Amino acid sequence: MSMLLDTLSWVLLTLGGLSVLVGGIGALRMPDLYTRMHAASVTDSLGAILVLGGIMLQAGWSLATIKLIAILLFLLLTSPTSSNALASAALLAGTRPFAEAGQDEEAPK
Amino acid sequence: MIVIFGIFLLTLLVITAVAIVRTDNLFVAVMLMGIASLLIAANFFLLDAADVALTEAAVGAGISTVLFLGALALTSERERAKSSNRLLSFIVVAAAALILIYATFDKPRFGDPEAPVQTHVAPWYLEKTPEYIDIPNVVTAVLGSFRGYDTLGEVFVVFTAGIGVLFLLSGGKATGAVPEDKINEGLRHHLIPRVVGRVLIPFILLFGLYVQFHGEYGPGGGFQAGAIIAAAIILFALLEGEKRALSVLPERVLLGLMACGPLLYGAVGLAGILLGGNFLDYSVLSSDPVKGQQLGILLIEAGVGITVTGVLLAIFHAFAARGR
Amino acid sequence: MELLGLYNYWVFAVLLMIGFYAVVAKRNLVKKLIGLSLFQSAVFLLYITMGKVEGGTAPIFPEAGAAVFSNPLPQVLILTAIVVGISTTALGLGIVVRVKEEYGSIEEHEIQEIDER
Numbered sequence: 235m236s237m238l239l240d241t242l243s244w245v246l247l248t249l250g251g252l253s254v255l256v257g258g259i260g261a262l263r264m265p266d267l268y269t270r271m272h273a274a275s276v277t278d279s280l281g282a283i284l285v286l287g288g289i290m291l292q293a294g295w296s297l298a299t300i301k302l303i304a305i306l307l308f309l310l311l312t313s314p315t316s317s318n319a320l321a322s323a324a325l326l327a328g329t330r331p332f333a334e335a336g337q338d339e340e341a342p343k
Numbered sequence: 344m345i346v347i348f349g350i351f352l353l354t355l356l357v358i359t360a361v362a363i364v365r366t367d368n369l370f371v372a373v374m375l376m377g378i379a380s381l382l383i384a385a386n387f388f389l390l391d392a393a394d395v396a397l398t399e400a401a402v403g404a405g406i407s408t409v410l411f412l413g414a415l416a417l418t419s420e421r422e423r424a425k426s427s428n429r430l431l432s433f434i435v436v437a438a439a440a441l442i443l444i445y446a447t448f449d450k451p452r453f454g455d456p457e458a459p460v461q462t463h464v465a466p467w468y469l470e471k472t473p474e475y476i477d478i479p480n481v482v483t484a485v486l487g488s489f490r491g492y493d494t495l496g497e498v499f500v501v502f503t504a505g506i507g508v509l510f511l512l513s514g515g516k517a518t519g520a521v522p523e524d525k526i527n528e529g530l531r532h533h534l535i536p537r538v539v540g541r542v543l544i545p546f547i548l549l550f551g552l553y554v555q556f557h558g559e560y561g562p563g564g565g566f567q568a569g570a571i572i573a574a575a576i577i578l579f580a581l582l583e584g585e586k587r588a589l590s591v592l593p594e595r596v597l598l599g600l601m602a603c604g605p606l607l608y609g610a611v612g613l614a615g616i617l618l619g620g621n622f623l624d625y626s627v628l629s630s631d632p633v634k635g636q637q638l639g640i641l642l643i644e645a646g647v648g649i650t651v652t653g654v655l656l657a658i659f660h661a662f663a664a665r666g667r
Numbered sequence: 668m669e670l671l672g673l674y675n676y677w678v679f680a681v682l683l684m685i686g687f688y689a690v691v692a693k694r695n696l697v698k699k700l701i702g703l704s705l706f707q708s709a710v711f712l713l714y715i716t717m718g719k720v721e722g723g724t725a726p727i728f729p730e731a732g733a734a735v736f737s738n739p740l741p742q743v744l745i746l747t748a749i750v751v752g753i754s755t756t757a758l759g760l761g762i763v764v765r766v767k768e769e770y771g772s773i774e775e776h777e778i779q780e781i782d783e784r
Contacts, residue, residue, distance in 0.1 A: 393727070403753070429692055435691075444680050454720055461720055479729075493743075497750065507761065512761050654754070658757045
């Protein structure tokens with residue numbers, strides 16, 4: 235049983251690491267701010283769930299698991315909000331999306 | 344495995360530091376500083392310094408970013424000139440770095456339990472804490488009780504910095520760099536951050552209180568709690584606008600918080616004298632010396648938390664309200 | 668373990684000098700403050716690295732049994748130092764804001780020119 239849990243948590247952690255890597259590559263290679271944020275959001279949501287899920291399996295039924303669930307809830311609530319705030323701020327500052335003609339490459343890296 | 348983690352984090356830290364110095368957009372530099380703070384906090388955790396990691400994350404990645412952004416809003420965002428004497432500075436800096444690296448080969452082996460720093464006073468503190476104070480967190484015990492004077496001085500330093508910033512930023516004319524209606528409006532027209540912020544702020548405050556009172560049993564204490572509670576109220580000020588935030592916590596209250604923290608700390612010290620012991624001697628605060636020590640540490644950590652909250656909020660408002 | 672230890676000290680030296688370079692060679696006042704902050708962080712790294720004991724844990728007594736602990740004293744010192752560092756940085760930023768209002772610029776050479784006039 236513990237062998238099964240260990241294997242499962244290994245799988246979850248590896249998949250979480252891979253999705254973080256995918257998010258990072260996307261944040262580097264995408265053409266403009268909005269698509270980069272879209273790629274980075276993969277890290278925030280899928281990466282967080284997989285990695286924290288893997289750690290929760292390692293922790294078993296203990297106080298640490300409850301704290302990890304609280305952290306996961308907090309991350310899932312705040313990361314999309316901050317992406318939204320960032321996108322609104324960029325829109326207000328005048329950064330247009332890549333697909334429009336005559337885009338303004340003012341986006342900070 | 345820990346070795347690989349450590350090397351990875353440190354290499355990322357150096358790369359981030361080089362990027363901070365090389366970029367000429369100050370906004371980017373401040374954001375990268377937040378990343379560097381989190382990397383350093385993770386590294387502290389690897390080196391078994393849990394309290395320090397919590398403080399670095401709360402203060403460095405949280406409050407420091409907000410203060411720098413507040414200052415950047417009042418000054419310019421881009422660095423303009425090229426640096427002066429670049430080659431000479433680089434040669435001097437590289438020579439100094441090489442000398443330091445050469446000196447590190449003489450240091451005791453990393454983690455050696457017989458190194459001079461581990462055998463001098465530390466075993467005494469680790470041995471006597473359960474006997475005199477009986478709380479699990481040795482760092483809080485040393486900070487609050489064995490080295491209480493140092494912490495008193497440090498609370499006064501934080502207080503002085505708060506007064507200094509208030510003096511500096513309450514005189515002179517404001518540039519009007521940020522128009523007043525923008526400051527007072529906050530993020531009112533943005534629904535999602537406001538709603539999520541309103542849901543989160545009570546929990547952040549609750550967590551700050553938890554960290555404050557849990558400092559004796561785990562990582563935590565006054566400094567971290569002050570930073571977390573200040574961050575919650577700064578979030579409120581950012582979301583609802585300066586005017587609303589100042590009506591919730593007016594400036595008089597902030598000044599009162601700033602002053603009451605060191606006052607509480609000093610009062611606990613004086614209470615020690617009045618009850619027959621020395622200054623900052625907590626053993627006389629209660630009939631049982633160990634309970635007295637625990638009570639004393641609780642009170643002074645509260646004083647520290649109140650000071651840090653008040654000072655950080657006063658500094659934030661001094662920067663944020665400057666456009667008027 | 669030995670490589671990690673020496674690597675910690677080398678990163679401290681490199682970070683220290685990067686921060687120092689920013690203070691000395693950059694002309695923008697806020698950049699100098701950022702460099703000073705990096706310098707402080709490097710010093711914190713040095714102290715905490717010196718306090719680590721191999722096989723140790725954080726200096727918090729567990730529920731049961733004794734364990735090997737890392738040195739608590741550098742941690743106490745650095746805890747104080749972090750908060751003092753942010754206080755002085757805040758004060759420095761206040762000064763920079765006032766300099767900008769009085770001189771109109773935060774570049775060092777422009778401020779010197781205005782002063783000499």
